Amino acid sequence: MYEVYALKYGERDTTACQFFHRESSHRTLTLHYFVWLILGGPHPILVDTGFLDDDAQARGIRNYASPAEVVARAGVKPADVPLALITHLHYDHWAGHSLFPNAEFWVQKDEVAFWTGPFVRYPAFGQSANVGALAGLVTLNYAKRVRIIEGDREVLPGIRVHRVGGHTAGLQIVSVQTARGRVVLTSDASHFYHNVETGQPVQIITNLPEMLTAFETIHALAGPERLIVAGHDPQVAERFTPVEPGIIRIA
Ligand SMILES: [Zn+2]
Secondary structure (H helix, E strand, C coil): CEEEEEEEEEEEEEEHHHHECCCCCCCEEEEEEEEEEEECCCCCEEECCCCCHHHHHHCCCECCCCHHHHHHHCCCCHHHCCEEECCCCCHHHHCCHHHCCCCEEEEEHHHHHHHCCCCCCCHHHHCCCCHHHHHHHHHHHHCCCEEEECCCEEEECCEEEEECCCCCCCCEEEEEEECCEEEEEEECCCCCHHHHHHCCCECCCCCHHHHHHHHHHHHHHHHHHCEEEECCCCCHHHHCEEEECCEEECC
């Protein structure tokens, strides 16, 4: 059976009105930055890659640790990760790819198309990108280290990716069968529990109906065990079990 861990590598403060869609409250909101690790199969599977020191500096991230270091602390050498599922290509999910030199990266076709397409020139979208890391996607693809997939896909028996879109053009979420039930790694389909539990979107959107449908998909996948892992929520450490600071066992 699979085990799932959320690994925290940074924090940043913002305000509710800057973050949630049509939100008036100015209260402070703290985002936690995670990558996720799936163990118990024939090899470890990483979900997302975090970012490097340059983004940590430029974007005012507190308590940054390299995602490679955090993965190593969880007992997996970064070079021993053969597969990384990339939920989407925002800087905080993709810009750390070079830390995992032997991984093949699975990303949705719609996501690749968007970040090489006509709208990235606008800051509304472009500010979420690390351009150098996106350029690396092309190089890695020619090196046969990128698998561009379309729609839902089984990764291994009991592990699936589900294309939901909404927040980004080809956002995919990950479900993992565990002894406790099915874990749903929502990534930024639901940054906070507030998103999926109240239906309030985040401000960064490519398709609002898809984002709302994604909330329904998360609920449907999770089932009665409610093993939902929001993408940036400090509450992950309260709802699940920290085994040491920054390493949270989900199931
Ligand atoms: Zn994110």
